[in-house]
Amino acid sequence: MATSARSRAVPLLVARRGARSARSFSSESSSSYSKLTTGFSSRISNVQESFFYPVDRVVVNVPATTANLGPGFDSFGFALDVWNRVIVQKSDRFEMVVEGEGEGRISLTEDNLVVQCVRKVLHSLGKEMPPLRFECQNAVPPTRGMGSSSAALVAGLAAGLALGGKDVTTPANKKLLLQLAANEEGHADNVAPAIYGGFQIAFNAEGHWITQRVHIPDGLQCVLFIPDDEMPTTEARAVLPAKIDRKDAIFNIARASMLINCFGT
Numbered sequence: 001m002a003t004s005a006r007s008r009a010v011p012l013l014v015a016r017r018g019a020r021s022a023r024s025f026s027s028e029s030s031s032s033y034s035k036l037t038t039g040f041s042s043r044i045s046n047v048q049e050s051f052f053y054p055v056d057r058v059v060v061n062v063p064a065t066t067a068n069l070g071p072g073f074d075s076f077g078f079a080l081d082v083w084n085r086v087i088v089q090k091s092d093r094f095e096m097v098v099e100g101e102g103e104g105r106i107s108l109t110e111d112n113l114v115v116q117c118v119r120k121v122l123h124s125l126g127k128e129m130p131p132l133r134f135e136c137q138n139a140v141p142p143t144r145g146m147g148s149s150s151a152a153l154v155a156g157l158a159a160g161l162a163l164g165g166k167d168v169t170t171p172a173n174k175k176l177l178l179q180l181a182a183n184e185e186g187h188a189d190n191v192a193p194a195i196y197g198g199f200q201i202a203f204n205a206e207g208h209w210i211t212q213r214v215h216i217p218d219g220l221q222c223v224l225f226i227p228d229d230e231m232p233t234t235e236a237r238a239v240l241p242a243k244i245d246r247k248d249a250i251f252n253i254a255r256a257s258m259l260i261n262c263f264g265t
């Protein structure tokens, strides 16, 4: 089954050993090389150690992701070497600064997705959100199919957990982060690679989100075609049929399985 590709970044994998990746990104219609992040974790591990310390400042780096990979609708996604950085600091008043992609369009008020996520996590930990200064340095263009909302969700939730005293580098807290982020997003194909890096197969099993890494060859690069036009995920999903034929399901199962096998051989 395919989702609407109109106005979404379309990934094309090419093996280019030793080739350089793009250093910067633009939201203009363009094709661009981006390395896949094949490391064993995303740079979410950069969150400041927070065990037993009052945390005043948190820095989170979260990658762009591409999801719906081939036949893997809502389940296959991988991380790209394009990063948003969110710096959250205790302050005497609320402040939001957005630089880079989405500047001038992304909300500067407390309804910003990153802020909402920090507040939500702190609430769930029984804490009120203190006055905070947010600095968002964005390289991920919003509403182009590069997982900008997932990057914002993961950054906000991770920052909230860290401010609430959790060490988000531990496997248990990464798992918690996956549950929180996928529940917010409704599917895990962007948030799983945003948290764990690399190529992830993610799904929901009886209310619990599960993700598994697909080992991919080193040196793969992804060519992205990024459209000028924006397409919010809600609009793209709205054109999908609620049901699919058995023959379409069979078509998809076979190709999804073959895609994973191709990466492994």
Ligand SMILES: Nc1ncnc2c1ncn2[C@@H]1O[C@H](COP(=O)(O)OP(=O)(O)OP(=O)(O)O)[C@@H](O)[C@H]1O
Binding pocket: 065, 067, 084, 102, 106, 107, 112, 113, 114, 136, 138, 141, 142, 143, 144, 145, 146, 147, 148, 149, 150, 152, 190, 231, 232, 233, 234
């Ligand atoms: N850096 C950001 N900071 C705060 N909010 C953001 C940020 N980036 C995106 N958003 C929010 O997410 C919305 C875009 O989400 P949407 O799911 O439509 O696109 P996407 O995540 O870029 O695409 P896809 O999920 O298909 O890859 C924006 O309208 C904005 O509300």
Ligand SMILES: N[C@@H](CCO)C(=O)O
Binding pocket: 003, 067, 068, 073, 074, 075, 187, 189, 190, 233, 237
């Ligand atoms: N699988 C998701 C990816 C984009 O968020 C979708 O198609 O909505």
